[in-house]
Amino acid sequence: MAKRFRHVAIVGKHQARGIRPVLEEIAEFVTGQGLDVSLERETAESTGISAYDTLSHDEMGGACDLAIVVGGDGTMLGFAREIARHGTPLVGINQGRLGFITDISIERFREALAPILAGDYEMEHRAMLEGAVWRDERVIFEGLALNDVVVSRxxxxxxxxxxxxxxxxxxxxxxxxxxxxASPTGSTAYALSAGGPILHPSIAGWLLVPIASHTLSNRPIVLPDLGEVRMEIVAGRDASVNFDMQSLASLLHGDRITVRRSAHKVCFLHPTGWSYYATLRRKLRWYEGVS
Structure with a gap:
């Protein structure tokens, strides 16, 4: 059963030009709906907004029952990774460009947010990846990703x-x-530009996508998300690995990157009537057919 919310965290892409009045407008709207509001500490410090309590990510996870993320998909990726273990539902308001996972436009945030705050929404859960880099049988790096794990030259x-x-x-x-x-969420990110297919978020699978493969027969493959994927550096200098925006450079020959399904999932809330296919039509400009 959908729930009404009591305490909302607001997170913003604080380095974006002109973000302060937008955040203040959203915060005033939420308080006007009778809810408590706290700002992410870094967002408040960077924008100079001082009218609301500030909380760290862990404090938000304990105190808030909803988080509104204002920015682009990159802002959402970074925050989702930090808050995932708390299970806090997330709503994305898009101030970026594509906005696959920040799907409410800034122009219509009031009409979209009001029903959600009152308990009228669509809920979905997105799988996450977690993994590690191993060197000489010990872990030298660990990461969590909503989109993808990328090993690059x-x-x-x-x-x-x-x-x-x-x-x-x-x-x-x-x-x-x-x-x-890539996870199904990440199938519309780097994997898509590298020639991979789009996976619906409900599919329990990963994509394994070579980037500019030397052998043309090396094609993207869809894998079940039950096992572990291991990639060992055999040749190549200064390779790196990225877990979304977390990076480790200068990998050595023999280093192993392991990737598996995380125990944590990200919970997204959308306006009632939200459709993944409508998102694809809008963001990828699939204008044919009924919109």
Whole structure:
């Protein structure tokens, strides 16, 4: 059953020009609906907004039962990763460009937010990836990602060669500019530009997408999300790995990147009637057919 909310956290892309009046307008609207409002501490400090309590991410997870994220998909990715373990529902107000996961336009935030705050909304859960980098049988880096884990060649080097295993099975040695392991959410991000298919968010699977593969027969493949994907650096200098926006550079030969399904999921709230297919039509300009 949908719930009404009591305490709302507001997070903004605080480095964006002109974000302060937008955040203040949204905060005033939410308080006008009878809810308590707190600002993410970094957002408040960067914008100079002082009219509301400020909370860290962990404090938000304990005190707030809803978070409104104002910005683009990058802002949402960063915050979702921090708040996921608390299970706090997220609403995205788009001030960026594409906005696949920040899907409420800033121009219509009032008409979209009012029903959500009153308990009238569509809820969906998105799977996350988690993984680690292993060197000499010890973990040197761990990360969590909503979109993807990307292993890339060095900036000045040629292609990288990766030995890829899924579960207990060897898949291939891939020579390419890199390899993307993407969630269904990430299938409309880097994986899409690299030629991968779009996965509906309800599909329990990952994408494995080579980037500019040396062998044209190396094609994207959809994997079940039950096993672990392992990628070992076989050749190539200064390779790096990115878990969404968390990066580790200068990987060595023999380093292994492991990726698996996270125990955490991200909960998104959308206006009633929201449709994933309508989002694709709008963002990818699929204008044919009924809109």
């Amino acid at each position: 060095g900036a000045t080097a040629g292609m990288v060669e990766l030995k890829v295993d899924v579960g207990d099975e060897f898949v291939a040695n891939l020579r390419a500019d890199g390899v993307i392991v």
